[in-house]
Amino acid sequence: MTHLLETQDVTKYYGNVVALRGVSMHVDPGEVTCILGDNGAGKSSLIKILSGAQQHDGGRVLVEGEEVRFGSPRDARTRGIATVYQDLAMVPLMSIWRNFFLGAEPMKALGPFRWFDAGLARRTVRTELGAMGIDVRDPDQPVGTLSGGERQSVAIARAVHFGARVLILDEPTSALGVKQAGVVLRYILQARDRGVAVIFITHNPHHAYPVGSRFVILNRGECLGTFTKAEIDQQELVRMMAGGRELEELEHELARPSTPEPS
């Protein structure tokens, strides 16, 4: 069976350090595949390969069953794979509409003159964000005045607008408060319901579990397993992610001093 985006036994070295060893995962339209792992598990190496920022050293990356090797983020983007980075999504001093179309400005032409169609840009931002259920107060306001969650949401809407078939989200909720994270999770589901294949990278199983259809757990560069939602419950997910036994040990250690009851 071919998947929209798939990796087979992908390996990545940095010098003599193995960052990824034989990682296989896939995602299909209308699904959210969560990549879970602690710091250093290899999450960011995997995203860099999928988004075209770096290349894999072994294994295969397939788009609709066809083997690909992305030379640059632009390469990945032309294949419909868009990446929203946690802190590198927006230019704070620029207005929402300028940000939305940065790097892909709609043009208007009159004879030899071509210019940036600001009116179209403003209108599109309103409708596109509206369609995602994001309520912009004023497309002219600088992105710096938006909250972290709103910023992520605008970045997601932008990727969807530009025809992303696969949306890679790098820790979109990690810097956010509980409420803001909830807002972003809702937009992830919105994108999924619009038929986008979402890859959601996070170290927080509590954020992953409610939205994910499939969970890939990475630990020290290796894949600990892939589970569908039916195969795993949230507690098991938390336990797997932290490396099971290590967490139990940690709980045990934390429990010893005067606190009688581990939370």
Next chain:
Amino acid sequence: MAETAAPPARSTDERLVERTALTRLLTRPDIGAFLGALAVFFVFAYFARAVNWIGDPEIAAGWTDQAAQYGIVAVPVALLMIGGEFDLSAGVMIGSSGLLLGYLTTHAHMNVWPAILLVLLFGVAVGLVNGLTVIRTRLPSFIVTLATFFILQGVNAAGTLKLTGTTAIENIDSAHGFNSARDVFAADLTHWAFKVKVLWWIGLTLIGAWLLAKTRFGNWVYGAGGDAASARNVGVPVARTKVLLFVMTSSTAALMGIIEALELRSMQSKEGIGLEFIFIICAVVGGCLLTGGYGSVVGTAFGAAMLGMVQLGIIDAQWDSNWTYTFQGAILFVAVILNTLIRARAQKVR
């Protein structure tokens, strides 16, 4: 994804606190610079009342001439600053270019027109060197262009001395094509001595403002200066944008060198030195932040007008002209403080 739900039909948002027209105006960087220029104008209307500061066209011709000298190069300097970089060699480049034009016409005996073309190409070349060095080495442009500044300063002085035995190249008006070139670049417009330079200034300001606000390139300039990594991530060719900005700055400085050489008919080897900071002051008055990503070309033109008025106004008020520096410093200081306040306010509007 073709069909999208209609946006909520609602013209105003209840959370959008009505901003007064005044706040809206004041948070625009060009309006602040305009009000500042207006204030300086009336300050000298009072202190220079010995002359007819407001009504005499010759007085206006005087300060607009000075303002144009600052404002022409300040346009690309402002764009460059919005793009997140500096060019400290923009002042000395005026001298280098004028001297090169003088050398080509008086010593290599070229016609002025092809010489002008070569000087502009020289400007492009220096811009490429500046830009590519900044991009390749990832050193701050402040340092790279400071080096270019000092290298050119030495070349200007030593080269002129070797060539003429003096500190200037003279008799540029003896060259072929001088008169037709002077008509285009340095003529007097009317009998009140408004210089054609002023038209170059206004024209370049309008082009610069259009580029910034209405073109794809302008959006890239904002992006490259505001957050280069984010811009690169969404596909903006940040390196190309910045190199182009350096080329625009150096070639506009070359244009200014051509204008001065044709206007004065000679070129001093020290010409242009010190102007690099004046350009930056103009840009800062125009709302440009030292950290990039924000600013206005029209505001920069008002900054140039303000400094032009200070330069001439101090003479007309019969003060010691050394006070000019103090005024320029004070203007820079006030502009920076206002920018910071206004930006903080603009960012708070939610």
